[in-house]
Amino acid sequence: MLNGNHKNSGCGFSEKLISYLYNESVGTEKVEFEAHLKKCSGCADEFADFSGVHFSINDWKLKEFALLETPIIEIPYEKHEKPVEVSSLKGSWLSGLRNLFALSPAWSLATASLVVLVVCVGIGLMILNSRQPNEVAGTDKNQSKPTISPTAEKTPPQSNTNVIENNSPNKQPKPIDAPKPSQPEVAVSNSTNSTNNRVVKVSTGNQRPIQKPGNIRNNEVKDTNKNQKIQQKAVEDDEEDNTLRLAELFDEIDTK
């Protein structure tokens, strides 16, 4: 805004004074300033001074510049080369790729080989990643496969086995029969807490879990050892049963 050591400082008509001086005041602004000019001596003095300066410059213009002819401007006309627009280069990714390959054959060869290399490395990594989890899963499967082992006998799986639990010592003992030839395996185990608790696991040959060939020999050796132990155990149990049976018979005879 207008300021400085204005003669009419404070009246706030400086801007209107300038507009009025150059005949750019219109309507109420012009009327208002003319009314103010009659009252404010500061604005009146300044208006007179500025009018003198304006007249002097105008006089200089009329007496010197107005008489001068406009110079003949000579332009060396030549066809302009339109500058490359950045927006056209931005375009789509396809045009960008085209521009890249349009640079030189060396560039295109290098870029193509790089792309092929990256794709090959990517495929290789993907294959490696897909194999590793399978291998880990395979080992887990082998480990989780049920095998006949002493520990497995202690905690036999519930599936594919018929478990007969005999927790009560007063239960009727088994009749003394000859060992059944049809049953291929008879596993008998005693629980650690009670000697009376017996778990008899009977499994058929068909229900035997499938094993990998590498483990078959070890398992066979284990099986033979185990079978021998089981047979010994069974014989001992049969002897115990027979003695119990005989004792019971003798008790019955005595009572009778």
Added chain:
Amino acid sequence: MIKSLTDEQLVELAVTENPEAFGEIVKRWERKIFALCFGMLSREDEAKDAAQETFISAYRNLPNFRGEAKVSSWLHRIAVNQCLTKQRRAKTRSETFLDDEENSEDRVFIAPLNKSPARITEQNERLTHVRQAVNSLPADLRQVIVMKEFEEMTFQEISETLELPLSTIKSRVYTALKQLRMKLERTPLEVV
């Protein structure tokens, strides 16, 4: 057809198809640009050179014109820069146009027939004084006072051309007039 086009359309035409379309822009603005250069430099030959260089520079830079500003603003800016460059060069050569008495004597004023030689001499001295006063103004003040007085532009047009607020333009004109009044107080302003 060319005459009906706007300045911006002429620039586009000059860049793309017809370079001579720029000639229409020259026709439209050469007098005003010459007036600006004359007001800034106070010498006819220097003003002619500055105007010529302004249009040549504008033509060469036509492809760089982005249309963000008006063509008139763009031309005025180039012209002011040309004038300031010329003045700077003159200062480095220790040439002061206004103090050059030989040049001022060479100037030919067409005097009215009914005026005495003494009166003509007095008038010449007064004009030289005004020219000196205007030339001693700072560039930003000189620019607006020349655009107002020589080009007869309105405050609004000056504001748009220089891309400055209207109040700033009026303030600059006010300050310029006040400084000129102080410089011209020594010589009584004669109302002819």
